[in-house]
Amino acid sequence: MSEIINLKKKRLIGFKEVIVIVIAVILTTLGIRASDGFFGDGKEPDTGPCSSDMVFVTSPTGGFCIDKYESSPNDDCQNSNPNSQEDSRMNLNYKDCAAVSVAGKQPWRNISQNQAVMACAKAGKRLPTNKEWFQASLGTPDLDSGWAMDDCNVKKNWSENPGLTGSASKCVSSAGVYDMVGNVWEWIDGSIADGKLDDLEMPESGYIAGVNADAMPVKTDKDNKDPNYYNDYFWIKKNGVRTIARGGYWDNGADAGQYAIYAVPDVSFAGPGVGFRCVK
Numbered sequence: 001m002s003e004i005i006n007l008k009k010k011r012l013i014g015f016k017e018v019i020v021i022v023i024a025v026i027l028t029t030l031g032i033r034a035s036d037g038f039f040g041d042g043k044e045p046d047t048g049p050c051s052s053d054m055v056f057v058t059s060p061t062g063g064f065c066i067d068k069y070e071s072s073p074n075d076d077c078q079n080s081n082p083n084s085q086e087d088s089r090m091n092l093n094y095k096d097c098a099a100v101s102v103a104g105k106q107p108w109r110n111i112s113q114n115q116a117v118m119a120c121a122k123a124g125k126r127l128p129t130n131k132e133w134f135q136a137s138l139g140t141p142d143l144d145s146g147w148a149m150d151d152c153n154v155k156k157n158w159s160e161n162p163g164l165t166g167s168a169s170k171c172v173s174s175a176g177v178y179d180m181v182g183n184v185w186e187w188i189d190g191s192i193a194d195g196k197l198d199d200l201e202m203p204e205s206g207y208i209a210g211v212n213a214d215a216m217p218v219k220t221d222k223d224n225k226d227p228n229y230y231n232d233y234f235w236i237k238k239n240g241v242r243t244i245a246r247g248g249y250w251d252n253g254a255d256a257g258q259y260a261i262y263a264v265p266d267v268s269f270a271g272p273g274v275g276f277r278c279v280k
Contacts, residue, residue: 053101054280057136057175066128066136067101067277069165069178070186071108071119074100081106085270088115098122099278103166107184107275112268113243116187116276125278127189132279133246134215134258139174140181142230142257154182154248154256161250162275182256184275185245192263195238208234208259217261225254232259241267249273 050056050065057066073080077097079087088111091097099108099119111119113127120126128136140152147157152171160167166178173180180186195202197216206220208229217234225231233255236242242263248256250273265274 050280055136055176057132057177059132059135064128064132065280066132066175066177067099067125067279068176069101069103069105069277070184070275071099071116071277072102072105072165073108074098082108082110084110085112085115088112088119088270092118092122099125099276101165101277103178104164107162107165107179109162109184109272109275110270111187111274111276112270113187113191113245113265113276114267115270117189120276120278123278125280127187127276128279130188130190130216130244130246131214133180133186133188136175136177137173137180137247137258140172140177140258141170142181142232144231144254152179152182152256153250155253156250158183158250162273163250180247181258181260182248182252183250184247185249185262185273186247187274187276188244188246190244191267192236192238192242192244194240195236202236202238202263203234204238205234205236208232208261211259215259217259229259230257231255232257234259234261234263236261236263243267243269245274 053068054065055068057064073091074097077091078094079091082088082091092115117127143151147155149158150168150170151157152168153163158167162183171179171181192202203217203220206222207225208217209221209226210219212218220234231254243265245262248260
C-alpha cells in the first residue's frame, strides 16, 4: 500500500512540475509579444525602435535613432532647395514644413545651426550631439585618394555637388547611415566659446592627432597627418562663439572624414556647404 501511495505522490509531483513549466512558457511568450507591441492591441510588431526613415545606433546609454539620409525639406515646404538663409526662414515659418530623411533629394543647406534645431523640432526630432554623430558615422569609408562615383563625395567625385542624398552605395556607416563623410558638412548640437567646449580647451587648427571619449580633438598637428584619425582635419576660430559641423563637404578631399570638424562659423552662419540630419 505504501508503495502505491509513494507512486501516486511522485506522479502528482511530476504533474505539478509540468504545469509550472507550461505556465512559465506562456508567461514568457506573452512578455515577448507585449514587448514587441503585439500584446493587448492586436497590432503587428514593429520592425525596430526607429521609423523607416531612421537607423538605430547602439550606444552605452541605450542607443538612439538617426536619420538615414541628410535632411531635406519635406513636400510641404515652400523652397525645396533653399538658396539662402531667407529661403530657410520662409520654410520654417510655414507650419507644415519640416525636415525629412529621404533618398534622392537635395540636402537642406543655407540653414544656420539654430534654424536646423527648429527644422528637426518640427519633425519631432533634434540635432545629434557630437558623440551621437560620431557613433553613427563609424565604419563609413574614409579614403585619401582614388574617389569614385560610389564613394563618399569629398572631391567632386559625384555628378552633382552637392549630390542627391544616398547617391553613393559605398558611403554608408556600419549602422547603415548614408553620406556622413562629405557631400555637405552636418550641424551638430553645441558650440565652442572662446576656444572652449564646456571646460575643454580646444587645440589649434591642424590634423587631428588625439580625441577624447566624446570624439572631440584634444591634440592636433599643423603639418603631419595621423592615420589613426584617417588623416582628417580640424578647423577652428578660437574667438567668440563658434558653431560645430562634422564630416566634411564635397571639396575637402582627404581632410574630410568621420573625425573632421569645422568649428569656424559664428552663430548666424548659413552657407551652401553645410546641412544637417536629425536624431530621436
